[in-house]
Amino acid sequence: MNKLQGKTAIVTGASAGIGAAIAKELASKGANIVLAARRMDKLNEVKNEITEITNRKVKVIAVQADVSVKNDVNQLVEQAQTELGNVDILVNNAGQMLSATIQSGQVEEWEKMIDVNIKGVLYSVHAVLPSMLSRSSGHIINIASVSGLEVTxxxxxxxxTKHAVRVISQGLEKExxxxxxxxTNISPGMVDTSLSSDNNWNGRKKLDPTDIAKAVVYAVTQPSYVNVNEITVRPV
Structure with missing residues (x-):
């Protein structure tokens, strides 16, 4: 029997790339899935793919939500609980990677990254945590980046912003x-998604989104007394 059978997982940024791969991998292991992102058309495509892959054996709902808007996140979690029951797994995957140099002066782009990459994580954790604590059960996965370990x-x-995600994860583990x-904090290296168009990066093959998805499944399928705090996944 699949270890995640009957569990409910929210995946943010699930309309493509890493988020879509995580949702599909969790669904393949028996979890019911709540897909969240801003583009409903893309969410519905992923929803249909999961329904087909799993032969309708899991429940999947798609919810339009901007994680940088607190009310959107609250409504996302409320809808998940209403339609699928308790949220067992939250995957904070939604992220923005925009112009990041200080000299560029792109203040609006900095604010977007701060709002999505940091506030989005905090809003989502805030929304699911009370129920998880009341049940003494739940798993929060934060997708950070190797850029949170090394700055260029x-x-x-x-x-x-990605270093902040790691710090939030470390603090939460102690709290x-x-x-x-x-x-669990997962820090991927360069992944082959729409954010990177070239298949080769510095002479190395980029990671596939499913590589990150498998790391998520590894963490959430450990025995209840095992907490995998940190996973870093890099290209060879």
């Missing part, structure tokens, strides 16, 4: 120790 001359602001709620 072109990634200053983006790296700052929630012995509550039954687990936290």
């Amino acid at each position: 001359k072109t990634s200053t602001v983006y790296s700052a 929630l120790a012995r509550t039954g709620v687990r936290i």
Whole structure:
């Protein structure tokens, strides 16, 4: 029997790339899925793919939501609970990678990254945490980046936001120790998505979105007494 059978997972940024791959992988293991993103047309495409892949054996709903808007996130979680029951897994995958140098002066782009990459994570955690704590059960996955570990001359602001995601994950792990709620931070290296068009990067093959999805499944299928705090996935 699949370990995730009957569990409900919310995946933000699920309309394409890493988020879509995570949703499909979780569904293949038996989880019911709540797809969240801003583009409803793309969400419905992923929803249909999951329905076909799983032969309608799992429930899938698509919810239009902007994670940088607190009310959207609250409504997302409320709809998930109403239609599918308790939220067992939250995957904070939605992210923005825009112009990140300080010299560029692209203040609006910095604000978008801060709002989505940091506030979006906090809003989502805030929305699911009370129910998870009351049940002494739940798993929050935060998708950060290797850019949160290493900063380059072109990634200053983006790296700052992804470092913040790691710090939030580390702090939550300590806050929630012995509550039954687990936290995992996953830092992918360069992944072959719409954000990167070239199949080769510095002479290396980029990661496939499913590589990150498998890391998520690994973390959430561990025994209840095991908390996988940190996973870094890089190209060879």
